[in-house]
Amino acid sequence: MRKLLSSLNPEQRHAVMHTQGPVLVLAGAGSGKTRVITVRTAYLMSGGVPAENILCMTFTKKAAREMRERLKGMVGKDRADGLTVCTFHALCVQMLREAGEKIGLPKRFTICDATDQITVVKKVLRQLHIAETSVRPWDAKSAISLWKNCLVSPEQALDAACDDREILMAHAFEKYEERLLHSRLLDFDDLLLRGLQLLKEDKASRELFQNRWQYLMVDEYQDTNAPQYAIIQHLTGKKRNLCVVGDDDQSIYGWRGADVSKILRFPDDFPGAEIVRLERNYRSTAPILEAANRVIANNTTRHDKTLIPVIEGGEKPRIMQCDDETHEARLICDEIRLRVEGGDASFGQHAILFRTQTQTRAFEAELRSRGIPYVLVGGMSFFDRKEVKDVLCYLRLLANADDESALVRILDAPPRGVGKATMAKAVDWAIKHGISANAAFQHSEEAGIAKGPARAYSELQSSLEVLRLQLEEGRALTDVMRDMISAVDYRAEVERSYPDEQEQMMRWNAVMEMLNFSQNYERSCKRKKKKPTLHGFLEAIVLSATEDTSAEDASKRGSVTLMTLHAAKGLEFPRVYLVGLEEGLLPHRRSALEDSIPEERRLAYVGITRAERHLTLSFATTRAKMGKAKTSHPSRFLFEMTGKDPYDGWVPIEQSLGFTGQSS
DNA sequence: TGTGTCCGAGACGAA
DNA sequence: CTCGGACACA
DSSP, rough: OOOHHSSSSSSHHHHOOOSOEEEEEETTTTHHHHHHHHHHHHHHHTTTTGGGHHHHHESHHHHHHHHHHHHHHOHHHHHHHHEEEEEEEHHHHHHHHHHHGGGGGTOOOEEEHHHHHHHHHHHHHHHOOOOOOOHHHHHHHHHHHHHHHHHHOOOHHHHOSSSSEEEEHHHHHHHHHHHHHHHTTHHHHHHHHHHHHHHHHHHHHHHHHHHHHHHHHSSSSSGGGGGHHHHHHSSOOTTEEEEEEEEEOOOOOGGGBTTTTTHHHHHHTTTEEEEEEOOOOEEEEEHHHHHHHHHHTSSSOOOOOOOOOEEEOOOOOOEEEEESHHHHHHHHHHHEEEEEEEOSSGGGGGGESSSSGGGGGHHHHHHHHHHEEEEOOOSSSTTSSSSHHHHHHHHHHHHHHTOHHHHHHHHSSSSOOOHHHHHHHHHHHHHHHTTTTHHHHHHHHTTTTTHHHHHHHHHHHHHHHHHHHHHHHTTOOHHHHHHHHTTTTHHHHHHHHSSSSHHHHHHHHHHHHHHHHHHHHHHHHHHHHHOOOOOHHHHHHHHTTTTTHHHHHHHTSEEEEEHHHHHHHTOOOOEEEEEOOOBBBBBHHHHTTTOHHHHHHHHHHHHHTTTEEEEEEEEEEEEEETTTEEEEOHHHHHHHHHHHHHHHHOOOOOOOOHHHHOOO
16 A cells, blocks of 8 residues: 555645545646545545445546556455446445335336437337428437436426527427336436436435445536436435546546536635645657647646646657548557567557547458458447347347337347337327337237237247246246247348348347356346346346456457547557547537537647657548538648648658657 | 338447 | 348239
8 A cells, every 4th residue: 555655746745644524626637646545545534434434436438447457456346346336327226226216216227328218219200200301310319418417497497498499309308208217218318317317305214335445436528418417416325435537638528517617616615625636747748748738738728737648759740641640540559560560569559539430431341351350449340230229129028018219129030020110190199198118019009009900019028938937936047048039030131131141140149149148147137246137137228237257357358449539538658649639529519509619628638648659630621421522721720739720730641650660 | 010221311438 | 241120022
C-alpha cells in the first residue's frame, strides 16, 4: 500500500487519503483521475473497509471492465471480486432485481435495446397516424430518451412542446410508455428511472443500499444526467462518503441529458466538500498535449486550464490526407503492420478511433485481409447480426411471452403461417384493450384474427411453453436453448434466407456460437455460486456484462482496438489513429443544427488525449455516403490544432508510411 | 391472408 | 451498400 501511495503526487494522495466526507477531483485528461479512484479503493480496503461496502460507478462498460482489471492488479482477484464496479445501468438492474417488486415492477420484465425502442416507436407513430416522413422513428426515439433522461414526463413534454413536431413526438412518448408497460419491457432509460424510484419511494430499500455501499466513487462525473445524479444523492446517506472525479472538457454526453453544471455545483450540493485539482498530465508527450490544448481552447464556456506535460520530447502529431475511406484504412493498416513487423510495436498498442460506427467497415475489411487481429469495441458486432438477434428474440419470448418487439421480429422467421396482417390486428386489439399482443391472441375471435394464423400462433407459444416449464424444473439453459432452436426450426430460416452455402454455414455457426455464450454464462454463474437464469443471461448480454472478459482481454492484448470516441474515453494507447477528421463527420453534420459544436470539439479533444506517444490524424477528400462518393472537407479542428490550413500542413502519404519519422 | 421481390429512402453517440 | 416498406402473386 505504501508503494501505491508513494506513486502518487501530493494532490492525488490527498484525494486518496481523504476518505470521510465528500471529495471532488477536478482534473484534465491523463492526470490520473481514474488512478485516484482505484488507489483510493485499495486504500479504503487496506484500512479495513470490506470490499462489499465499496461502490465504483462508471458510464461505459468498457471503463468498468478496465477499472476492475486495475483493481485486481492492486488488491488481488479475490478481494476485487467483492467490490461493486459497474455502470449506473447495471447497478440499477441489480437493485431492481433485488427489490423491484417494492415499487410494483412486474416480476419478469425484459430489458430492451435501441432497436426494440425503434420498433415500439414505429408502432405508436402508426397508431397515431403520424407519417414516418414527418417524424422519423429514430428522431422520436432520441427525443423520448432525452425527455426521460431529463426527468420530463409525457404530460410535461406536451406542455413544453413549442411546435407541431414536438407535439407529435410528445404524444408518441405517452403511447410509447404505455406500450412498453404492456409488453413488460424496460428500456435503458427506465432502468435509471425505476432505480431512482425505488430509492426514492421505498425507505427500506434505500436504507438497505445505503448501508451496503458506504463508500461511493463516481468516474467521469461530468457525464451524469438528472436521474444518475439523483441516484447518487439517494445512495449517499448521512455519511456522505462520496468521491467524484471529472473534467468539464470531456463532457460528451449532452445528448443523453448530461449537464456539465453538475460538476461545478458539487461544492454547493455537498457543503464542506474537499476539492482537489490535478493539472499535470502523465499520459502524453508535449506535442500531443499542445494539439489538445489548442483545440479545446476554442471552447468559450469552460474552466480555463491547460494540460501540463510531464513527459518531455516526443514526435509531433501527423496529419494524413487520404483519397477516400478505403485508402484511409489501407494506409493505416499497412502502417500498423509495418510497425509490428519491424518490431517497433505490438498490435495491442494501436487504437483506431472514429466518430461513427459506420466508419468501422473499411477498417475491418482491411484488417481482416491482412490477418491483423483486432477487437471492435462497443459495436456489439456479434450481437447485432440478424441470426443472433433472432435467437435472442426467441429467448426473450421464452422469458416473457408479452414481449411484443421480440414477437414482431421472429414471427415470420421462419414463416409459419402468421404474418404481419395478423400481428397488426392483434396489436390493434391489444392497444384498444390495454393488454399485450400475446393476451390479444387469447381472444382471437373477438380481435378478428383468422383461425389459421391463430392456431399457428398458439402452436408457437405452446412449444415455447413446454420449454418454459423445463426451465422452471431446472433444466440447463443451454440444453433448453438448443431444443428451442430446433423446435422453432430456425435452421430452416437460415437455409431459406441465404442461398449461398458458405454464408449459410457462417450464419448457422453464429447461432451455434450463442450456445457457447450460454454455456460460458452458466459456468460463470457456478463460479460465483449464483443460479443461472434466462433473465440473467439476457441481461448479461444486453448490458454486455458477459463475465467472460478474461478471454476477451487476453485476445485484446494482441489486437488492434477499434472503437468510437465515446467508447474511448478513459482509455489510453501508445499509438492512436484518430480518423475521419472531416466536416460533417467530426464535427458531425447534426451538431451544427443542434448547436453542439463545442461538444464535438470535446469529442476531438478526448480522442487526441488518448494518445501516449504517437498520434495520427487522418481525413479523406472523398467519402462514400449512401453508396455514392461525396467530396469531404478537412475538419475545422485540424485547422484549430495546427493554426493553419490543413492542406498546408499534412504529411504526404509517402512519408507517413515506413519509418521516416523519429521514434522515441 | 401470407410470402417473395423489387425499389426507394436512409446514417450519431452508449447502456 | 443495407434496411424496410409497398406491391404483386399464391
